[in-house]
Amino acid sequence: MALDIPTLTTDFYTILKSGTAGSAVRSALGNGATSVIPADMLRRYNNSNPMPARVLAAFRGGIITGNGRDGNDMFMRWWLYDDEQYQYNRINTVLPLIIAAYPESVINHAYTKLIGISQEAPDTTYQLPCRSITFVLSNRQ
């Protein structure tokens, strides 16, 4: 089948936002599904429109590589944020829950595989501890 970018992206995001496989992750976040957001929403928050409760999971779709014949790889990344007083302690307990939410066959028509987890380093825009976890969805046509 042709590469269905919107469906694969939505399916990946929905797992944490509302899917059964992501329920343990939502339980560990600051305010359940409300704390699962698209990454570009981070820019919208301010004093009058505060950021959802941390730990917060922000999704950003990454690059797509390959050609249709030999398959495509779609890179997907979750960014976890927490309040400064917790440093990376709570983020580090959520990461294994996210890994467990994405077994290889969780998404139709693609193999899901963990690529890696970034080092502990703050997001200087918001001065919050953050770590990212990257997956690849490999699609074969």
Added chain:
Amino acid sequence: MASVTTDIKGVLAGLDQMMKRMSDGIDQGLNAGANLIEATDKETEAYLGMSGATRASSTAYVIGNGKDGSAEVSAGYQAAEAALTGFTGHEGRAQKTDSGITLQSSERGIILTSFTDYAQALEIENAGAKAHLGPSLLSKAKVVTGFVATSVKQKLA
């Protein structure tokens, strides 16, 4: 009872030569891969840049098998320094720090980096909105694997 003596020195010498050719092929493929990855990152549209220091200092180099990238690191750092000299748009500075990567004796790899003290922030801020090093590396990873395989095959032919 008759006995048979087999001299395997020739076989061992042949295996040594094969291993050397494979090693040369790997180096050749990785060098080509590093050039491709560096060119990819220098053309990235993930960020615009202000001083040009990040783009100018973007460097991909091979490590392992006796290579430590010291010459490439020096050149990359100098490129960042040159771009930031006299620039007053922000307070960023050229920087080089140990990668912290330690390879096993048999391992080789490619490092992609840039030499400013705000390079890490660029990869992280706003949930990686301007991240470019990871995407540049990932976008060419399979191609580089192909380079290595082809080079090894050519060396063994």
